[in-house]
Amino acid sequence: xxxxRALSALLGISAIALFSQGCSYLFGDPYGDYxxxxxxxxxxxxxxxxxxxxxxxxxxxxxxxxxxxxxxTYRYIFFQGNFADGxxxxxxxxxxxxxxxxxxxxxxxxxxxxxxxxxxxxxIGSQSYYASSLIPHLGSLANGGLLMVDIxxxxxxxxxxxxxxxxxxxxxxxxxxGWANVSSATWQISSGSDMWTLARAAQLVxxxxxxxxxxxxxxxxxxxxxxxxxxxxxxxxFAAGNPYLMGxxxxxxxxxxxxxxxxxxxxSPAGIDAWIIEDGIVSMTSTINNRTTFNLFPFGSGAATxxxxxxxxxxxxxxxQPSGEYWYLFDYSSGRLVCLRPWWK
Amino acid sequence: xxxxxxGRSKPCLAALALAVALLLPSIxxxxxxxxxxxxxxxxxxxxxxxxxxxxxxxxxxxxxxAAFGAALKAALGRALSEFSFTVKESSEALVQGEDLPVKxxxxxxxxxxxxxxxxxxEVADKRIAYTLRVYEVSESALASSAGxxxxxxxxxxxxxxxxxxxxASKAAAYRASPAxxxxxxxxxxxxxxxxxxxxxxxxxxxxxxxxxxxGIIEDGFLLLPYIPFEKNTRIVLSLSAKxxxxxxxxxxxxxxxxKVAAPALKKVDKGxxxxxTGPGRLLGLGMTYRYFFRPDWSFLFINERLFAGFDFxxxxxxxxxxxxxxxxxxxxxxxxxxxxxxxxxxGGGFLFSFSSADSPTTSNYAFLDIAxxxxxxxxxxxxxxxxxxxxxxxxxxxxxxxxxxxxxxxxNGTPDLSAGLLWRR
Numbered sequence: 221x222x223x224x225r226a227l228s229a230l231l232g233i234s235a236i237a238l239f240s241q242g243c244s245y246l247f248g249d250p251y252g253d254y255x256x257x258x259x260x261x262x263x264x265x266x267x268x269x270x271x272x273x274x275x276x277x278x279x280x281x282x283x284x285x286x287x288x289x290x291x292x293t294y295r296y297i298f299f300q301g302n303f304a305d306g307x308x309x310x311x312x313x314x315x316x317x318x319x320x321x322x323x324x325x326x327x328x329x330x331x332x333x334x335x336x337x338x339x340x341x342x343x344i345g346s347q348s349y350y351a352s353s354l355i356p357h358l359g360s361l362a363n364g365g366l367l368m369v370d371i372x373x374x375x376x377x378x379x380x381x382x383x384x385x386x387x388x389x390x391x392x393x394x395x396x397x398g399w400a401n402v403s404s405a406t407w408q409i410s411s412g413s414d415m416w417t418l419a420r421a422a423q424l425v426x427x428x429x430x431x432x433x434x435x436x437x438x439x440x441x442x443x444x445x446x447x448x449x450x451x452x453x454x455x456x457x458f459a460a461g462n463p464y465l466m467g468x469x470x471x472x473x474x475x476x477x478x479x480x481x482x483x484x485x486x487x488s489p490a491g492i493d494a495w496i497i498e499d500g501i502v503s504m505t506s507t508i509n510n511r512t513t514f515n516l517f518p519f520g521s522g523a524a525t526x527x528x529x530x531x532x533x534x535x536x537x538x539x540x541q542p543s544g545e546y547w548y549l550f551d552y553s554s555g556r557l558v559c560l561r562p563w564w565k
Numbered sequence: 566x567x568x569x570x571x572g573r574s575k576p577c578l579a580a581l582a583l584a585v586a587l588l589l590p591s592i593x594x595x596x597x598x599x600x601x602x603x604x605x606x607x608x609x610x611x612x613x614x615x616x617x618x619x620x621x622x623x624x625x626x627x628x629x630x631a632a633f634g635a636a637l638k639a640a641l642g643r644a645l646s647e648f649s650f651t652v653k654e655s656s657e658a659l660v661q662g663e664d665l666p667v668k669x670x671x672x673x674x675x676x677x678x679x680x681x682x683x684x685x686x687e688v689a690d691k692r693i694a695y696t697l698r699v700y701e702v703s704e705s706a707l708a709s710s711a712g713x714x715x716x717x718x719x720x721x722x723x724x725x726x727x728x729x730x731x732x733a734s735k736a737a738a739y740r741a742s743p744a745x746x747x748x749x750x751x752x753x754x755x756x757x758x759x760x761x762x763x764x765x766x767x768x769x770x771x772x773x774x775x776x777x778x779x780g781i782i783e784d785g786f787l788l789l790p791y792i793p794f795e796k797n798t799r800i801v802l803s804l805s806a807k808x809x810x811x812x813x814x815x816x817x818x819x820x821x822x823x824k825v826a827a828p829a830l831k832k833v834d835k836g837x838x839x840x841x842t843g844p845g846r847l848l849g850l851g852m853t854y855r856y857f858f859r860p861d862w863s864f865l866f867i868n869e870r871l872f873a874g875f876d877f878x879x880x881x882x883x884x885x886x887x888x889x890x891x892x893x894x895x896x897x898x899x900x901x902x903x904x905x906x907x908x909x910x911x912g913g914g915f916l917f918s919f920s921s922a923d924s925p926t927t928s929n930y931a932f933l934d935i936a937x938x939x940x941x942x943x944x945x946x947x948x949x950x951x952x953x954x955x956x957x958x959x960x961x962x963x964x965x966x967x968x969x970x971x972x973x974x975x976x977n978g979t980p981d982l983s984a985g986l987l988w989r990r
Contacts, residue, residue, distance in 0.1 A: 251975075252969070256876060259922055553973055
């Protein structure tokens with residue numbers, strides 16, 4: 221009976237310890253919290269198996285494109301799938317209901333950034349597609365590790381990095397409506413030894429252009445968002461021939477600078493990441509004890525607000541719409557892509 | 566044949582008489598006054614009891630029996646002396662019968678001797694048969710015995726010596742044995758009252774090897790048969806009845822006869838209901854019904870959980886889950902009477918979830934996951950009432966990927982913990 225008493229005491233201590241855990245543990249949904257914010261979802265693995273006889277292993281990236289053509293606006297969600305047959309394919313989903321479309325392109329870009337061009341087409345890699353049907357239109361266009369396609373009044377600007385460049389080189393090329401090259405510029409992000417990368421670029425609703433740089437120095441990671449009034453401002457900055465975007469030459473920037481600092485390294489395998497949205501920068505901490513925390517850094521504030529913590533694991537892949545309307549999550553274990561309501565609104 | 570044998574026996578008798586005279590030890594004649602305390606070293610040696618045979622049919626046979634009897638008694642006394650007994654001699658002749666141990670013990674007790682030694686001898690057809698016995702006086706119990714049958718001649722004498730030494734050594738060993746009752750024996754019968762009519766009463770813990778049935782409760786009462794337990798010892802009585810839990814009642818045996826009042830036997834658990842919740846399921850409740858197919862030990866269970874996942878942040882809507890788990894369970898540690906018990910379950914479950922999210926591939930908003938439950942460990946603590954706190958840790962594995970869960974352990978590896986209450990008898 222002495223053993224029974226000891227075990228009884230252990231039972232009591234365990235119960236107290238259990239219920240003194242944080243609220244997140246107590247209230248976290250064992251099925252995963254994200255479905256509480258789900259608006260719509262599609263099981264990509266099942267859909268691809270059923271409709272295309274493809275066995276999806278994982279999703280490497282998510283993006284979107286919107287183009288107006290003939291008075292109609294077309295919106296698509298794209299994802300880069302890695303398949304059991306060893307191929308990497310770009311597939312498209314209808315924006316409204318995430319219905320799997322027939323579109324398919326063999327594409328291997330790490331930075332998935334489809335965009336619209338001045339022709340009303342949707343450009344992906346070296347190919348443009350009719351926005352209404354996603355049927356190929358023009359090919360052999362400018363290529364690269366594409367980050368962004370901007371529709372100027374008469375010029376397409378491509379912002380990209382290439383795999384052959386040092387990580388801190390970025391390129392911006394201008395093209396006319398017929399995809400004739402009209403300008404070309406290359407910039408180095410910093411003159412220092414810090415290894416900066418241009419991770420994301422996005423154009424906000426009011427025309428501002430935001431570039432998001434990651435500094436991965438191993439311990440104290442840093443993400444800096446530079447916001448320009450419009451694409452022409454950014455183009456002018458390039459055209460001015462300033463050798464460095466930041467560091468000693470950051471005075472050249474007429475943009476707002478927002479610094480997001482977290483422990484750890486952005487873009488590292490630990491999973492720390494950040495995205496540009498209309499309301500600021502969303503930064504994700506690494507996943508610890510099956511939980512991930514997102515912090516929103518509004519433009520101009522430099523301080524995190526509107527945090528959100530949820531049950532998560534390393535198999536989740538995220539995408540935040542620059543418009544800030546929704547965010548997306550791909551759950552590797554279930555094969556499900558889910559469109560989620562924002563917590564910051 | 567008989568005359569011939571008689572003629573040959575005369576020289577033998579003479580030699581035997583001489584041998585007896587030489588070997589006869591000095592045996593003190595016992596004083597037969599009663600004494601209060603028994604001398605545990607003293608042994609009272611009685612005259613040899615001659616049985617039937619030639620001694621009863623002829624004078625010569627009687628002489629022969631007397632001579633061998635004297636030799637046998639001498640050998641017995643000598644051997645007992647060798648094994649540290651103080652030998653006293655009784656002149657009282659005993660007669661073989663069922664009450665011989667009691668009579669011998671009574672006489673020895675009166676003489677203050679703790680032991681009584683008796684020899685039996687029969688001479689017939691030129692052979693002698695003899696038996697030697699030593700009794701423990703306090704309990705009139707046989708402590709040692711040895712016997713032999715041999716040709717009636719001088720060759721019998723060393724054999725008598727051997728037998729005497731054997732019986733003396735056995736008696737000495739018994740005397741030194743720790744198992745030998747040395748305490749005072751109770752002189753009363755134990756009585757027991759119980760509200761459980763017809764309950765069986767055992768000496769020894771319920772189900773224990775060697776427990777012994779001693780009666781059943783009639784009219785709420787049982788007077789146990791007399792059993793000579795040693796005083797100031799502790800025994801265990803157990804009661805058991807159909808559909809009720811057995812109980813063990815320890816009893817201290819003192820000077821007075823204990824009157825034991827047994828509490829009412831509790832009904833065994835044929836089924837009970839658990840209610841509780843756990844981390845991740847605080848916005849809901851779980852309920853389990855256990856049906857015991859082996860009362861108090863093994864059960865089938867069905868567990869229903871209804872809860873909502875909701876993190877109270879902007880943009881979230883409750884995600885409702887309804888789980889049905891079924892399986893087997895076993896108590897593995899501690900008996901039903903223990904306030905603390907522990908056990909394990911195995912089983913499986915059908916897990917329904919209901920979301921407001923739309924999907925192009927399904928027309929409804931329900932998800933179904935199927936999971937197995939390879940292990941659930943639980944423990945319980947019963948308070949003084951029947952109210953019992955229980956705690957469980959579950960490791961469940963989703964085997965179907967068509968629902969909300971992918972294939973893998975539920976909760977991303979976080980143990981599925983639950984706590985709650987049940988009423989356990």
